Amino acid sequence: MSTIEALANREYKYGFVTDIEMEVIPRGLNEDIVRMISAKKNEPEWLLEWRLKAFRHWLKMEEPAWANVHYPKIDYQDIIYYSAPKPRELKKSLDEVDPALLDTFEKLGIPLTEQKMLAGVAVDAIFDSVSVATTFKDKLAREGVIFCSFSEAVHQYPEIVKKYLGSVVPATDNYFAALNSAVFSDGSFCFIPKGVRSPLELSSYFRINNSESGQFERTLIVAEEGAYVSYLEGCTAPKFDKNQLHAAVVELVALDDAEIKYSTVQNWYAGDEEGRGGIYNFVTKRGKCQGRNSKISWTQVETGSAITWKYPSCILMGDNSIGEFYSVALTNHYQQADTGTKMIHIGKNTRSRIISKGISAGRSNNSYRGLVKILPKAEGARNYSQCDSLLIGSHCGANTFPYIEVGNNTARVEHEASTSKISEEQIFYFNQRGISTEDAVSMIINGFCKEVFRELPMEFAVEATRLLGLKLEGSVG
Amino acid sequence: MTPIAAKEKNDFLPAVRLFAKTRGEGDPAWFAGLRQLAAARAEELELPTTRDEEWKYTNIAPILKTPFRQVFDLQLNGLREKDLTPYLIDETRGSRLVFVNGLYSPELSDASNVSAGVAIGNLGAIPETLSGQLHKHLGAYADYGKQAFTALNTAMLGDGAYVHIRAGQVIEQPIHLLFVSSAAEAATVSHPRVLLIAERGSMATVIESYFAAGENRYFTNAVTEVFAAEGASIEHYRLQEESDRAFHIGTTHVHQERESIYRSCAISIGAELSRHALNVALTDEFTETVIDGLYVVAGRQHVDNHTVLDHRKPHGTSRQLYKGILDDSARAVFNGAVFVREGALLTDSRQLNKNLLLSSESRVDTKPQLEIFADDVKCAHGATVGQLESDELFYLASRGIGAEQARALLTYGFAEDVISKIRLRSVRRQLDRMVLEKLHQNLEVN
Numbered sequence: 001m002s003t004i005e006a007l008a009n010r011e012y013k014y015g016f017v018t019d020i021e022m023e024v025i026p027r028g029l030n031e032d033i034v035r036m037i038s039a040k041k042n043e044p045e046w047l048l049e050w051r052l053k054a055f056r057h058w059l060k061m062e063e064p065a066w067a068n069v070h071y072p073k074i075d076y077q078d079i080i081y082y083s084a085p086k087p088r089e090l091k092k093s094l095d096e097v098d099p100a101l102l103d104t105f106e107k108l109g110i111p112l113t114e115q116k117m118l119a120g121v122a123v124d125a126i127f128d129s130v131s132v133a134t135t136f137k138d139k140l141a142r143e144g145v146i147f148c149s150f151s152e153a154v155h156q157y158p159e160i161v162k163k164y165l166g167s168v169v170p171a172t173d174n175y176f177a178a179l180n181s182a183v184f185s186d187g188s189f190c191f192i193p194k195g196v197r198s199p200l201e202l203s204s205y206f207r208i209n210n211s212e213s214g215q216f217e218r219t220l221i222v223a224e225e226g227a228y229v230s231y232l233e234g235c236t237a238p239k240f241d242k243n244q245l246h247a248a249v250v251e252l253v254a255l256d257d258a259e260i261k262y263s264t265v266q267n268w269y270a271g272d273e274e275g276r277g278g279i280y281n282f283v284t285k286r287g288k289c290q291g292r293n294s295k296i297s298w299t300q301v302e303t304g305s306a307i308t309w310k311y312p313s314c315i316l317m318g319d320n321s322i323g324e325f326y327s328v329a330l331t332n333h334y335q336q337a338d339t340g341t342k343m344i345h346i347g348k349n350t351r352s353r354i355i356s357k358g359i360s361a362g363r364s365n366n367s368y369r370g371l372v373k374i375l376p377k378a379e380g381a382r383n384y385s386q387c388d389s390l391l392i393g394s395h396c397g398a399n400t401f402p403y404i405e406v407g408n409n410t411a412r413v414e415h416e417a418s419t420s421k422i423s424e425e426q427i428f429y430f431n432q433r434g435i436s437t438e439d440a441v442s443m444i445i446n447g448f449c450k451e452v453f454r455e456l457p458m459e460f461a462v463e464a465t466r467l468l469g470l471k472l473e474g475s476v477g
Numbered sequence: 478m479t480p481i482a483a484k485e486k487n488d489f490l491p492a493v494r495l496f497a498k499t500r501g502e503g504d505p506a507w508f509a510g511l512r513q514l515a516a517a518r519a520e521e522l523e524l525p526t527t528r529d530e531e532w533k534y535t536n537i538a539p540i541l542k543t544p545f546r547q548v549f550d551l552q553l554n555g556l557r558e559k560d561l562t563p564y565l566i567d568e569t570r571g572s573r574l575v576f577v578n579g580l581y582s583p584e585l586s587d588a589s590n591v592s593a594g595v596a597i598g599n600l601g602a603i604p605e606t607l608s609g610q611l612h613k614h615l616g617a618y619a620d621y622g623k624q625a626f627t628a629l630n631t632a633m634l635g636d637g638a639y640v641h642i643r644a645g646q647v648i649e650q651p652i653h654l655l656f657v658s659s660a661a662e663a664a665t666v667s668h669p670r671v672l673l674i675a676e677r678g679s680m681a682t683v684i685e686s687y688f689a690a691g692e693n694r695y696f697t698n699a700v701t702e703v704f705a706a707e708g709a710s711i712e713h714y715r716l717q718e719e720s721d722r723a724f725h726i727g728t729t730h731v732h733q734e735r736e737s738i739y740r741s742c743a744i745s746i747g748a749e750l751s752r753h754a755l756n757v758a759l760t761d762e763f764t765e766t767v768i769d770g771l772y773v774v775a776g777r778q779h780v781d782n783h784t785v786l787d788h789r790k791p792h793g794t795s796r797q798l799y800k801g802i803l804d805d806s807a808r809a810v811f812n813g814a815v816f817v818r819e820g821a822l823l824t825d826s827r828q829l830n831k832n833l834l835l836s837s838e839s840r841v842d843t844k845p846q847l848e849i850f851a852d853d854v855k856c857a858h859g860a861t862v863g864q865l866e867s868d869e870l871f872y873l874a875s876r877g878i879g880a881e882q883a884r885a886l887l888t889y890g891f892a893e894d895v896i897s898k899i900r901l902r903s904v905r906r907q908l909d910r911m912v913l914e915k916l917h918q919n920l921e922v923n
Contacts, residue, residue: 066530374862376837391852395819400847406862411833413863419849420857 006216011234012269015239018209022128023088027212028077031055033181035084041151041185044158054171054181059322061175067338068367068399071243071280079245083128083213101125108207108236121232122147122203124188124204131186136200145198145229146191149218151212153189164222168251168315170287176247176283180216184249188219190259192227201457203232205246208268208279211238211475214245221251223258225291230261235304237269241277248283251462255290256318261299263456265464268304275334275363278306285312286342289350290320297324298341299455301336301464306335312348313342313367316350316378323352328451329469331364331396340370340387340401345378345411354385355451359468360396374411381408387417392447442468485626485630487524489590489666492547495624495633499549502637505603507612515631516619530715532657534810534842535752536587540724545666545696547633551580552718554659558585560690561655564718567903569653569684574599574638578695579667581636584653593662593670595681600637600670611639615672618702618730618758624827626726630668630700637670640683642709644676651682651712651901656699658723658786660691675709675737682712684904687727688747689720696724703729706739707761714904718911719747729813735761742899745772745780746911752781759786759793771908772896774807774916781810786828787887788821797828802888803839804916811843815858828858833891835916888916 009327027034032442034055064075085098105125124147132151140147146157154159171181188204208215223229237244246268250332252260262285271278281304298312314323325341343352352372360366368387389398400417422444430440446453446465453461500509523830524541537916556577574597575582587654591597596607603611612642612898621631636655649811656669671682674889687697705711719725722756733739743753758764772780772873786795801809811830832841845858863888889912 052848186708376840389847389849391854394822394852395850396852397848397850399849400845400858401842401858402846404841404843404860404862406834406842407840409837409839409863409864411834413861415845415858415860417845417847417858419847421852421854437560 006308012239014267016107016166017238018056018100020098020100022210023081023084023086024080024210027077027080028082030128030246031182033081037183037185040052040082041154044156046162047154049160050166051169051182054178057172058178058182060174060176062383063175067281067309068365068369069309069336071307072282074245074329080210080213081216082185083210084130084134085127087259091377099267100346101127104178104207107203108205109120115354122148122202126186126206127215128186128207128209128215130452131188133189140198140200143199144188144193144196147202148189149215150187150189150220151208157191160222161189161220164220164251166251167292168274168286169249169284174284176282177249180218180247180249184218186354187248189219189220190229190231191219192223194231195226196226197227198229201230201232202221206233206235208237208244208246211240211242211244213236214247217248220249221248221260221262222253223255223260225255227275228256228259229339232457233262233264234267236267239269242276243280245282247282249324250283250285252287252296254287254289254291254294257293258291259295261297262287264300264313265460266302266304266308270304270335271333273290273333275306278433281305281308282309283310285310286315287313287323288315289318289323291321293317293320294318294320296349297455299326300328301452301456302329302337302339303468307336310339311341313344314352315344315346316352317346319347319348322350325354325356326455328359328449328452328464330359330466331361331366333362333364335364337365338367338369340368342371343373343383345383347378347383349380350378351382352385354387357449357452358387358389359392359445359448360389360390360398363395364399369401371403372413372415373405374408374413376407378408379410381411383413384457385415386450389419390445391419391421487793488498488541488544489629490520493519493629495581496547496633496635503749505608508603511616512632512634515628515634518621519625519628519632522628524625529918531783531812532729533757537750537781538748540696543664543696547664548578548580548665548667550576551582551585552661553577553582554661554689556585556657556659560796561585561657562849563674564686564907565689566651566684566901566907568901569651572650573653573655576636576638576669577659578661578665579669581657586714589804590643590650592650594643594679595648595652597652598639599670600639601635603639604831607639610641610674611672613911614674614702614704615640617746618704618732619700619728624728626698627728630670630698635667635672638670640671640674640681642675642679642681645678647679648681649805652857653684653686656685656687656697658689658695658697658720659692660682664694664696664764666696666698668698669697673701673703673711673713675705675711677706678708680710681848681903683909684714684716686716686718687725689723692720692722694722697726699725699727701727701729703731703739705731705739707735708737710734714901715741715743715746715753717747717753718749719751719780721747721749721852723748725751728751729755731755731757733757733759733764733766738762738765740767741769742895743770743782744908745782746772746915748778750779752783753781754760756785757787759788759795760790762790763792763916766795769895769898770795771892772809773811773892774913775915776807777805778807780808782812784813786815786826788815788817791820791822791824793821795826795890798895799830800891801841802835802892802916803832803841803856804835806836806838808840809810812846813858814846814848815856816852817849817854817856821851824856825856826852826856828862832862833888834862835864835888842923885916889913
């Protein structure tokens with residue numbers, strides 16, 4: 001035991017609760033609740049109809065059980081589906097945002113006030129069910145980039161929302177996507193018009209604060225012809241003994257020659273050492289490379305959540321389009337992760353690349369599950385997948401479930417996977433050169449994840465490296 | 478694709494009920510008892526549909542659509558020894574058992590040269606002296622409690638092959654078990670069963686062949702159980718060369734004890750729809766397992782290979798190489814699972830599945846799978862799907878080898894990776910011939 005083990009057990013530093021007056025709706029789920037959420041957000045009729053359709057479909061669906069994760073049955077009637085900080089006045093500028101909220105985000109390392117904002121990154125801060133602030137909106141607007149909360153987009157750009165909402169992840173796609181479609185509260189909306197390279201990195205920061213509520217946000221990013229955007233997502237939650245449900249939907253659409261780079265550092269509360277509490281992170285993320293030569297790249301660093309169940313996917317429709325997936329998933333204690341990707345090759349000469357690194361420690365269970373599907377029309381498709389697992393300790397598990405379906409003989413598909421541990425020889429080699437075991441482990445893990453980290457925007461890469469170090473503190477020895 | 482409600486469609490049950498009545502008297506009590514237990518399960522279990530994860534890519538509907546007739550009495554239908562010639566293996570002369578439509582044929586079998594260290598014979602007529610030994614193992618590994626096809630096979634326990642190798646015996650001459658389907662007017666079904674027991678420190682080579690005399694439609698539902706005791710070493714070949722209109726569902730269960738070695742090579746060339754599930758349990762320390770496979774399919778054939786390597790104890794080593802060649806609108810499925818249980822430290826496992834697609838209509842679904850619950854292990858797997866390399870073709874062209882010949886050479890070379898690992902020369906030759914025939918290619922090979 002010792003160093004790595006000591007490393008992994010450090011306190012979750014984002015576990016505080018913000019004491020703020022909240023506006024909540026009664027717990028439970030039925031059509032009235034869906035109507036209430038819609039009314040709270042003052043939504044147009046079509047959106048309410050869309051929600052209700054999703055809800056009615058959800059009622060008929062069964063909760064999926066195929067994932068390699070285990071948890072007690074979720075009582076969907078015991079969740080609060082809408083929780084928002086009480087609005088003081090209609091806020092026109094950041095000065096009007098409740099200082100308690102600004103403080104919260106500052107504590108999380110996301111300053112929202114103009115003087116302190118991270119240079120080069122526009123942030124949409126989401127607190128429980130609503131977006132509290134979006135920075136650098138004006139600067140983006142000058143370039144024609146729309147970056148705002150989802151609710152705002154519904155009112156201001158209904159045509160765009162209507163056109164793309166549900167076009168990648170239909171409301172009936174799966175159990176959690178249908179649930180989200182019925183009750184989603186807020187989220188981020190980005191629209192990058194033709195030929196524009198977003199001058200800033202766009203980012204959303206999600207925070208769950210209420211112990212009884214779930215978070216159901218919805219993100220939609222559309223990159224028109226030749227546009228480029230890099231989008232970051234971060235998340236934390238306070239420490240509660242109760243499990244909370246986070247069922248988000250993310251939709252990306254890339255038209256001809258467009259590129260979307262989506263990076264996530266997921267650090268939801270993971271539960272304590274005994275596996276009590278933590279977030280159930282059941283998320284549907286999907287991108288559609290609709291146009292020719294378009295590209296969607298997912299990068300994720302998954303360190304939090306009691307249970308992670310997500311498969312950021314790419315539908316490669318346009319000829320020559322490219323899908324990428326880079327992932328580091330770290331699980332410790334009693335965490336469970338079943339994550340991976342789907343690459344659906346439809347267009348000609350489409351290419352995809354999957355790099356997945358799983359690290360399991362403690363009594364956790366980490367699975368990679370992926371699908372590479374080459375449709376008969378996808379001439380010249382190419383895929384390369386690599387999934388490596390690192391096990392720390394003898395009570396954890398690492399699994400790989402890659403599905404490869406090839407229906408075209410000009411396709412070239414390769415999949416490789418390996419599992420190993422940090423060997424005594426490796427540690428010995430470091431020690432012999434005067435490097436402590438703790439540093440050695442951290443260097444080896446960083447080396448193991450390097451291929452993924454170098455895909456992250458700089459600020460995130462630093463954060464991710466630090467996060468891994470913190471999470472693993474004390475799990476090696 | 479609507480999965481068929483299997484329960485009503487299980488046409489095999491009347492035969493099961495009838496079968497129990499035709500036998501009984503002569504069988505040892507435990508044998509009849511096992512059959513009875515399995516028959517009860519067969520009544521309850523539903524046949525798999527594509528909704529079952531294990532059968533996701535293989536739809537057995539065509540099997541269920543065909544009415545099959547169960548043969549209760551041996552009928553050779555004019556089958557003679559010379560009809561078997563293409564399938565016989567020189568090295569096994571005087572050491573073969575032949576089953577026709579699942580029934581033992583003493584006439585075609587020839588056990589004149591079997592060494593004293595081994596007993597081979599018909600499960601339907603177990604000698605008193607072996608009854609205890611076979612009782613211990615028959616039905617102990619192939620789980621008829623969960624798998625519908627295994628339950629059916631076990632419920633039809635009668636004729637079948639047993640091979641019992643005595644402790645410490647090294648059997649030089651390989652043993653050949655042939656399962657022939659012979660022409661009959663109506664489609665027939667058979668449930669071949671093999672039990673292979675290698676006692677402590679023994680060593681032997683066994684070949685299982687499945688083929689047909691004629692182009693008829695039939696269904697083979699085979700189950701093989703292999704037990705390798707401490708220090709035993711088994712080489713096991715499985716050659717599936719059924720008729721192009723046949724259905725073949727095969728299941729092999731292997732139980733390895735301490736320091737045992739199991740090497741197998743499963744070849745699938747025939748059948749319209751075939752599946753072979755190979756499950757190896759490495760139940761003690763220091764076991765060694767090598768499982769190879771080759772499937773070559775064309776036309777509208779569908780071939781499915783499922784393997785499970787279950788590392789339960791430390792220091793197990795496993796190697797796996799499955800290769801497939803697909804032409805026309807053939808389909809192949811590969812699912813290879815490797816489990817490393819908690820505590821199975823120092824496991825070293827490697828798995829590779831490679832597929833060569835020769836035509837634009839062919840299709841492969843492959844799923845290598847690792848489930849690991851121990852940290853000090855080395856496990857790797859890989860899967861590839863591709864076509865012939867254009868630079869390789871170019872290289873051969875630059876040496877004056879025509880396009881057709883070059884393709885034949887490269888395709889043959891792809892298969893040869895697996896075939897060349899087979900230690901019996903006659904098996905290699907037989908396979909070379911069959912693979913080339915299958916791909917309509919002419920190549921002089923030695």
